[in-house]
Amino acid sequence: MKRVYLDNNATTPVLPEIFASVQPLFKELFGNPSSIHQEGREARALFEKAREHVAAMIHAQHDEVIFTSCGTESANHALKGIAYAKNSKGNHIITTKIEHPCVLNTCQYLQTKGFDITFLPVDSYGLIEPDDVKKAIRSDTILISIMYANNETGNLLPVEEIGRVAREYGIVFYSDMVQALGKIDINMESLPVDIATFSGHKVYAPKGVGALYIRNGLEFDSLIHGGHQEQGRRAGTENIIGIVAFGKACEVIKKEMAEENKKIEFLRQKLLDGILTKIEDVHLNGHPIFRLPNTLNLSFEFVEAESLLTALDIHGVAVSSGSACASGSSEPSHVLLSMGIPPEVCQSALRFSLGRGNTEEDIDYVLSVIPDVIGKLRALSPLYKK
Ligand SMILES: *Cc1c(COP(=O)(O)O)cnc(C)c1O
Numbered sequence: 352m353k354r355v356y357l358d359n360n361a362t363t364p365v366l367p368e369i370f371a372s373v374q375p376l377f378k379e380l381f382g383n384p385s386s387i388h389q390e391g392r393e394a395r396a397l398f399e400k401a402r403e404h405v406a407a408m409i410h411a412q413h414d415e416v417i418f419t420s421c422g423t424e425s426a427n428h429a430l431k432g433i434a435y436a437k438n439s440k441g442n443h444i445i446t447t448k449i450e451h452p453c454v455l456n457t458c459q460y461l462q463t464k465g466f467d468i469t470f471l472p473v474d475s476y477g478l479i480e481p482d483d484v485k486k487a488i489r490s491d492t493i494l495i496s497i498m499y500a501n502n503e504t505g506n507l508l509p510v511e512e513i514g515r516v517a518r519e520y521g522i523v524f525y526s527d528m529v530q531a532l533g534k535i536d537i538n539m540e541s542l543p544v545d546i547a548t549f550s551g552h553k554v555y556a557p558k559g560v561g562a563l564y565i566r567n568g569l570e571f572d573s574l575i576h577g578g579h580q581e582q583g584r585r586a587g588t589e590n591i592i593g594i595v596a597f598g599k600a601c602e603v604i605k606k607e608m609a610e611e612n613k614k615i616e617f618l619r620q621k622l623l624d625g626i627l628t629k630i631e632d633v634h635l636n637g638h639p640i641f642r643l644p645n646t647l648n649l650s651f652e653f654v655e656a657e658s659l660l661t662a663l664d665i666h667g668v669a670v671s672s673g674s675a676c677a678s679g680s681s682e683p684s685h686v687l688l689s690m691g692i693p694p695e696v697c698q699s700a701l702r703f704s705l706g707r708g709n710t711e712e713d714i715d716y717v718l719s720v721i722p723d724v725i726g727k728l729r730a731l732s733p734l735y736k737k
Contacts (some may be wrong), residue, residue, distance in 0.1 A: 353666045355713040359553075359706030360502050360530060365596070366555040366707070371601040374547045376592045384589055385580065390588040398591055401598025405549070405562050408601035410538040411530075412567060416686065417581040418594050419561040422529040422550030423453040424474030428574050428585070429525045429546045430457045430676055434466055437523065441491030446480055447471045447508075448689040450498055454527055455685075467471075467491075477504050477690045481512040488520050491734030492535060495524045499547075503702055504637030504687040507644025508580070509536065523569070529553055533604045534612060534643045539584050544646040544688065545569050551597040554604055558645055615705045618645035618714050622703060623647055623667040625718040628710055636687055647703040650696045653735035654728045659701055666720045 382390030384398045406416045419425045448456050448470045459466045469487045473479050484495060495517050499510050517524035525546045531537055533554045546569060551560035565571055576672060577586030626633055632652040656672035663670055670689050683697035729735040
């Protein structure tokens, strides 16, 4: 049966050219980048080339990028690494209620270790005012952590403006940019952000590789001690296969980003228009303008998102309710709840996240099955009286 994959914010398929680029690393190119013989030097060369591609993608200096095992590890490094390094200056951290669990739960952990965390609320669009960040700043604030793009709604947060506030007060500013990479231009030269995190598998590289941008000169405590890899900032023999794939992904995406995103945005609009014409009582969650080109979060009133997800899956359509990290639990999304959306409307929310693999036929197919699926589910709902 036809499968239409619309869950690219959870993970993406590995592109064929990326797969091809790492195949020699399973065979003859097996060296350890820290070894000084020829095998080691060959691995080192590939490894540094990958770093250059990732750095170029975000307009960073070559030595401002280090590799980790995933976006979550990167977030742990950023938050704990800065919190520990700055602890003598204070223990207050500002973040938001809509962060990814890798930030929220790390902040909650830091709370148990004596750090004081402010979780800023968001407005009904899921956005935050730079002024609210300013008002939350105290004399003991050492870190501000605010994501660039939200994984559930696709919202783009005003990171540049918030960064200017952070600069004004001399506070370190960290941004989770996992969802922004490849979908919007990221320019670390001009963005007032000190530390940022990325993940390979959200940009068509395999799972198990992440990156961390650390602005030159920033004080930072390493979390993983051992060898001298990554200038002592992250020990352990490098996942060279994942890293080379991540580099290749950045090389490919950077070249084709504008064109691909235009196509993806067109498809998303087609999906939205089609759903709104064919189905009643549908609401868009998130901001209609300040958002990624690929993400669509919709509430289908009188329908349980989990049932809708399962029914669509049976019809060959892969989507998500809330974030992949939160699903499995039937708790309503913390992101949508913090936007003031009633719990029952949160529980009818579905996320469609498009990617490079999607075609117009995919969208036509989804539009051909979804009205019927919703009609059947609503017919079973005691609350639906039409
Ligand atoms: C997926 C995701 C992460 C975590 O990345 P992993 O590599 O899966 O650990 C962090 N933040 C956001 C916004 C994400 O979407």
